[in-house]
Amino acid sequence: MNSTRLFALSALARRGPLHGYAIRQAAQLDRTELWTDVKPGSLYNALKRMTEEGLVRVARTERDGNPPERTVFEITAAGRAELVAQRDAALADVRLLPDPVDLALQFTPDLSPDELTTAFTARRRTVADRLAQFERERETAAPDLVGLEPLIFEHCVARLRAELAWHDDVLDRLKETT
Template identity: 30%
Template sequence: MSSITRLVVLGAVRQFQPVHGYFLRRELMTWHVDEWANIQPGSIYNALRSLKQDGYIDESGTEAAGKRPERTIYQMTPQGEVELMRLLRQNLWTVETFDTKPVMALTSFMFLLSRAEVIAALKFRITEIDAKIASNGFDIKDVARSSTTPAYVREIFELSSLRLRAEQDWARGLYDRIVAGEYVFAGEGEAPRPRESSPAE
């Protein structure tokens, strides 16, 4: 199981607990995690089993709806809380040059951290992105000097720099919105929880 899958499924259990796998599968598919995190519907159940084996979540009971099979209900363990915070901070404070999955995942669960920490991390990300773009510039020069690397390889770094600049613009906007008081963070109250539909829906 990838660290992104671990973060997303752990974070979803934390947000919606006590919760069964079917609800998590249905909810996470509305987030399009299959597209931006490469988490397929069936892998969510596998992730739940793995997280339980690792001691990060535990079964808290079962739920039956009509004639449907019983569904196992999960909730976080203290060990799972520690692991979730570790993964979340790891992605919050790390800028990836090519991979967009970490920033998408941390955006989904940043409310689990304090407003002050998210603001500090966004300030860091904005500055760190400048360094990543500068590094791409040196890679482009290396491609131009190389006698073996095809010249078109520079486009990999050009595309990366444009993506990073877009992320930086987004981070600046998010920073301003959070400073202005948008969203609810740890210690400020409960983050909104979507209504779980009835079995008939």
């Protein structure tokens, strides 16, 4: 499953022929960097590869005013089949991304409980800040969300709240050792 490919194909399927910059703007508008590993800058390379594979084709080039010409892409029948395959793979794929803190915990015997408490308090504050940011983003985006899109925000908020709870548990255990 390739998130960038899934996003680009879905943008073309939903919105029709688009140039790379419009797909990049859609990624920024959808705030994909908050809830997926899609990087807007990687969309151009993905479009090039998918063109070579026959998943998208060049519909035309256009120039609006003085900017350089833009290549407009459209999804092909093979691209629609790939979109379904990518979507289905994403729905079946369960990922728990590695967090470097888990590795770091193995190498903390030289730290005092106070030092660990300081580090985890700072980490907890960062997670809480991200949760607050995400909740603000959700509130801002709410009027424009359609269909199941609110579930994306709910999923991210639930994961951040779980991360906060884990940090609270770590801090409670560290208190017991002092």
